[in-house]
Amino acid sequence: MTVSTDRSRTGNRTEAEAPGLGIRLLPILDRYGILLVILVMGLVLYALQPDVFFSWRNITNIFKQTAVNSMLAIGMFLVILTAGIDLSVGSVLALGMMSLAVANAAGWAWPIVLLLGPAVGLATGFVNGVGITKLRMPHPFIMTLGMLFMARGLANLISGGVPYTGLPDAVRFLGSAQIELGELDGTRLNLPVGLIVTIVVYLIFWVFLEHSVLGRRIYAIGGNPQAARVSGINVDRVLIFVYSLCGLMAGFAGLMMAGRTNSGFPNAGIGAELEAIAAVIIGGASFFGGRGTVLGVFGGVIIMGLISNTLNLNNVSVFWQQILIGLIIVVAVFLDVVRRGIGTRR
Amino acid sequence: MTQAQEEAGSGNYLLEARGITKHFGAVTALRGVDFHVGRGEVLGVVGDNGAGKSTLMKILSGLFAPSRGALIFDGRPIRFQSPHDARDLGIEMVYQDLALAENINIAENIFLGREPVRRLLGGWLPLVDHKAGRDHARQHLDNLHIHVKSVEQRVGELSGGQRQAVAIARATAFDAKLVIMDEPTAALAIKEVGKVLDLIKGLKDRGIGVVLISHRMDDIFYVCDRVMALFHGANFAEAALCDTSRSEVIGWIMGTKEGQGELAHDRVH
Known part of the structure; x- marks a missing residue:
């Protein structure tokens, strides 16, 4: 990462030379450490269940189960990058899901039904953003807590509180379709479309956050909103965009869940916002904004998926999952505190 | 007046x-x-x-x-x-x-709000030109005789004077x-x-x-x-x-x- 030409020109050799191995490894660990964690976890799980764990079916299953959380977490990550929070994503997921299920039952054309979920999510996210910035809510917590109740209420209202079952294949495609890859040793290899969607969405977000002007400004706003403001950045507009995008992803998650379950049910996604926050935090993002990577969030989602997968495989009570995930959150943040103590000059 | x-x-x-x-x-x-x-x-x-x-x-x-x-x-x-x-x-x-912003590097801080952009795909995809930003930042700092280890250092790592x-x-x-x-x-x-x-x-x-x-x-x-x-x-x-x-x-x-x-x-x- 150091610039050799610069160093020789300025003659700053002594200062720049030979930091300890640990210090040099730190940025790399910082960036890719989460992959290491996943690898270790994978090996342990493989040791526990050698026959099942690495089977194609189980691996794709993990991705199928994490697809919804992936969508919620990446939107949540954007919000947390700006030092905000969006508590409404679980309810918005349900609202998007119910909107499209009800519209389908009312006989709307499938392209509209398909777009309705994400569109409803986008709209609620926009309302969140406007409330936080223009109505000057003291903290995003308040506005999105309000939206948590409003969206849930709306989801119940439009459906009468009952589930709607049966959706056209085109609407279900993203959430449930499989692409057949062929056969290997007598087992059929099917690639769930949800996995492809996850990867594509994460790639788009990676390019957006690392390489677009707006993405870099989101990081800057998370680091120091005042600095961004005096740099001529319209912070309010960026925040409205961020919350809108988070809402869009929640609506999209609603579409995926509707596809997977072939239905809409108004109790969908209760508590999902907390799982999304957990994935983001496990992935190393700072709750105070400005720090974290798309790869980290992906890792956080996968770690949570691996835990529930393995505990299910090993017939461990779901209550242990909760305890374990809680522990991991605390440990992950503790490691972050330690890491930051080494990395930053105070 | x-x-x-x-x-x-x-x-x-x-x-x-x-x-x-x-x-x-x-x-x-x-x-x-x-x-x-x-x-x-x-x-x-x-x-x-x-x-x-x-x-x-x-x-x-x-x-x-x-x-x-x-x-x-x-x-x-x-x-x-x-x-x-x-x-x-x-x-x-x-x-x-x-x-x-302490969480981003020197070059990005210098160009915050005025990021150098290169357009890909015939102008449809404007992306931050990180390399141009680093090069310009380095040159500008040299002109001002300001010495830093690297323009990719995060500002949070710098001293008050830096x-x-x-x-x-x-x-x-x-x-x-x-x-x-x-x-x-x-x-x-x-x-x-x-x-x-x-x-x-x-x-x-x-x-x-x-x-x-x-x-x-x-x-x-x-x-x-x-x-x-x-x-x-x-x-x-x-x-x-x-x-x-x-x-x-x-x-x-x-x-x-x-x-x-x-x-x-x-x-x-």
Whole structure:
């Protein structure tokens, strides 16, 4: 990462030379450490269940189960990058899901039904953003807590509180379709479309956050909103965009869940916002904004998926999952505190 | 003073302010303040806490709009809607709290809000040109004789003096004509103060006007050409540096002028 030409020109050799191995490894660990964690976890799980764990079916299953959380977490990550929070994503997921299920039952054309979920999510996210910035809510917590109740209420209202079952294949495609890859040793290899969607969405977000002007400004706003403001950045507009995008992803998650379950049910996604926050935090993002990577969030989602997968495989009570995930959150943040103590000059 | 022609004839200042008054609700922060600074001039602005220095600077840099009064830049009357307008004219502000994002690197801080962009896919995909940003930042820092290990260092890893240098580099990265600095040395270790002051001298040599708010007489008397004092939101005194002394300027801050037996402070209360 150091610039050799610069160093020789300025003659700053002594200062720049030979930091300890640990210090040099730190940025790399910082960036890719989460992959290491996943690898270790994978090996342990493989040791526990050698026959099942690495089977194609189980691996794709993990991705199928994490697809919804992936969508919620990446939107949540954007919000947390700006030092905000969006508590409404679980309810918005349900609202998007119910909107499209009800519209389908009312006989709307499938392209509209398909777009309705994400569109409803986008709209609620926009309302969140406007409330936080223009109505000057003291903290995003308040506005999105309000939206948590409003969206849930709306989801119940439009459906009468009952589930709607049966959706056209085109609407279900993203959430449930499989692409057949062929056969290997007598087992059929099917690639769930949800996995492809996850990867594509994460790639788009990676390019957006690392390489677009707006993405870099989101990081800057998370680091120091005042600095961004005096740099001529319209912070309010960026925040409205961020919350809108988070809402869009929640609506999209609603579409995926509707596809997977072939239905809409108004109790969908209760508590999902907390799982999304957990994935983001496990992935190393700072709750105070400005720090974290798309790869980290992906890792956080996968770690949570691996835990529930393995505990299910090993017939461990779901209550242990909760305890374990809680522990991991605390440990992950503790490691972050330690890491930051080494990395930053105070 | 409504006609542009009249104002254009009124002197050769880079930036001039006339009769600036600013109310915040019932509080009057500035009353009828006049101000001017020339090209390549370093103007020191002194005054006690609450004298109105920071408010005046925020008006000059477009962050606040004055309640009354006129701004004239390069002989033309101007009105800022936002700091953006002031920046477009080449007026830059270095804030007391530095206004840097600690979580991103030096190069990105320097170009924050003005990121270099390259367009891919026939212009449809504008992406930040990280390499151009790094190269320009490196070159600009070299021009200013600012030394850092790497422009990819996060600002959070820098010392106070290095941060101040980055803040100044940021202010001058785009053809600045006037740089306003609010207490640039207040938070620095003593050995770093000299470097920042020399940086200010370097700006002056390039013909850039500098407005320096400082409490430190050492700073004022090391770099400034002229010093003006505000007291309770109004002009109090001003002089070329060679015509005044430290004790006189300190007196101004407290509201006393030579020959006046009493403290202005006592009159007010």
